[in-house]
Amino acid sequence: MxxxxxxxxxxxxxxxxxxxxxxxxxxxxxxxxxxxxxxxxxxxxxxxxxxxxxxxxxxxxAGFSSADDRRIAREAGFTDPEAWRLEKRAQAEARVAREAEERVARAEREKVEAEKAAKRAEYMAQIAAANDAACGQNLKCVADKAWAEASVYCQDYVERRAKFQFEWTDGFLERKFSRYRWHNAKEQQVTFIGDKVKFQNGFGAWQNMIYSCDYDTKTKTVLGGRVEAGRL
The missing domain is CATH 4.10.860 (DNA Excision Repair, Uvrb; Chain A)
Structure with a gap:
């Protein structure tokens, strides 16, 4: 037709x-x-x-792949289907080459960013090591750095020492461990001490307790401790 x-x-x-x-x-x-x-x-x-x-x-x-192909060719200024095929092939090859260049450039950028990140991490590790070395045998420095984490682990240690019920008496912003001393200065092990808990005895009476917790700041573990009746 x-x-x-x-x-x-x-x-x-x-x-x-x-x-x-x-x-x-x-x-x-x-x-x-x-x-x-x-x-x-x-x-x-x-x-x-x-x-x-x-x-x-x-x-x-006429030699085109479809009516749309011929329309696009005419819009591009081509009336010869063979010339249009060559032009499309050249465009495809250029696109492939451009995409390959972009992949290479992207890989190079990612490599540079990775090297920068590695250098930053190395620098931060050096800073952290220098700070640790500077903190070294300074009791206050070591204790201040470990106080938050030690409070969590040592609180659990103290609670497990109770034979019956226990009740913490510290305020919302008050520290459970108010004092500290060296347990082993060479190994940076600190003993944290406090008296903000009450234990219930077998007769149901409540008693204030003094507790201490020996904490290894390097391994982040509780080494032991003591709990006895009294106040600081």
Whole structure:
């Protein structure tokens, strides 16, 4: 089917669609008008499909892969299908080369960022090591750095020393361990001490307790401790 024939049939279907509303003005023709409209729509749809097929066939016969391919070629200024194929191949090769260059550049950037991150980590490790070395045998420095974590582990240690019920008496912002001393200065082990807990005895009476916790700041472990009645 030629393109011109398909166009003619499309126009004929369009006329049927236009004529049918006019027929509705006449009572005797209203029934026929509905069928004319339906027939016109079916014919228009048929013509559109035929038109598209004809356009596609013409483009393929001209040497293009599709009607859209020929349209894009014309927009790019190409009418020769062979020249257009060569141009598309060149564009594809350029795109592949560009993507490869981008991958190489991205890999190089990632490598540089990784090296920077490694240097930053090394520098921070050196700073941390220097701070630890400076802290060294300074009891206050070692205790202050370990106080928060030691309070968590040592609190559990103290609570497990209670035979019956226990009750902490420290305030919301008050430290449970108010004092400290060296347990082993060479190994940076500190004894934390406090008296902010009450233990219940076998008779149900409550008693204030003094507790101590020997904490290894390097291994972050509780080494032992003591709990006895009294106040600091």
């Amino acid at each position: 030629s393109v011109l024939w398909a166009l003619g049939v499309l126009l004929g279907g369009g006329l049927l669609v236009v004529v049918s509303p006019i027929m509705l003005l006449f009572r005797a023709r209203r029934a026929q008008a509905k069928w004319v409209a339906v027939a016109g729509l079916v014919l228009a749809f048929f013509c559109v499909s035929k038109w598209d097929g004809a356009v596609q066939s013409e483009a393929i016969a």
